[in-house]
Amino acid sequence: MKETNHHYIRSARQLPRTLLACTALALLYVILGLALPPNTPTVTAYNLSITEYHILVLLISVPLIAVWYAAFYGYARLQEYVTIVGTAPDGRPLNKIASGLKVLAWGLPLSSIISSLGGGIVHSHANLAAVSFIIIHYLSLLISLIAFAYISTGSRGLMDLTKTYPTLSAVRWLLVVLTIIGVIFSYFTINAAHLPSPNPYFMPIGWVLFTLLVPYLFAWFMGLLAAYEIYLYSRRAKGLLYRRALAYLALGILITIIISIVFQYIASDTMHLRKITFSWLFLGIYVLFVVYAAGFVLISAGVKKLRKIEEV
């Protein structure tokens, strides 16, 4: 009983601290966005004035920060639930998944802030464009690798609980999907590297393929496999009422992983984004933000249902 109360007290402190951290990061991002010189490629591509650029920054910041809050809230709620569950068999795998979601959540503001700083530095020191680009892209890759490694370790732990694993045909289909994504990604990457203007990757194409493309595909395979395993677990876990509560959590994690992969794909292929008209790009980004936030909201809703089982 004492241990349960201790878990509840510990878990109750996590959420406010997490949201406070998110607020601090959001403020920093907005201040940087308004204070730093504008991002030159964006201003040039869309023919914006300085004022228009800052308005654009604010317009994108609002939904972006809303996604951050949803992400921080979602992973914090899952961590609270894991704290309550303690050393139960499902606790450890869910803790791994929560850690992965935490990395994804923190990765959102950190990569945005570093990207803003990079853009500001490049504005004053154009010769640092290569360094800035490389740091931003490898940071995004690192976040993806760490997050999906955690989540896939957690999902495998859940599979071990039910003693059921993805079938051979399911894994083959995943590989087909990944191969298609990989081929398209490679095509655009190689094309972009051969453009007459300076190489947008600032690195030899071989280096880009083996140190960016291949690790991204590996990370995305881990993420997609984890998403499938979590879906399987939600269908095969024992306990009728437990499965119903788990369905929201599983769907939320599924959406989060998939949209995260879409964002990473888009962020690493900005050359082709600039060919899309501004209004469609804006709409597309907003739709992705809403769906991404919805994923984390579903995670919170699922955790609420699971938590109720532990409280009644």
Next chain:
Amino acid sequence: MPYLHTSLYERVVRVTHIYLGPAADRFIARQVQNHLKKAPEKLSEGDLIGLIDWIRVAVSLLTDDKEIIEEYVQQLRNLTSAPKKSKRQVITGESD
């Protein structure tokens, strides 16, 4: 596989597992400790009726599906009338 003699608590958890999965053990332990004020492994036949009432209330907070609640409660009630096999009966295959 031989059915081993299990405590009443373990049998209650096994039934609960059908509905609450991995949370079954924690759920029953909590009901026994909070409402019956005793250690879970000390659950006796005499406690079962009272425990079932508390479980019904708790599960009603988790779902509105009355069919599932009644099914679960009936399965728990069946534990009071189901004959327990002793270890000797299990090994030799004898019955009452």
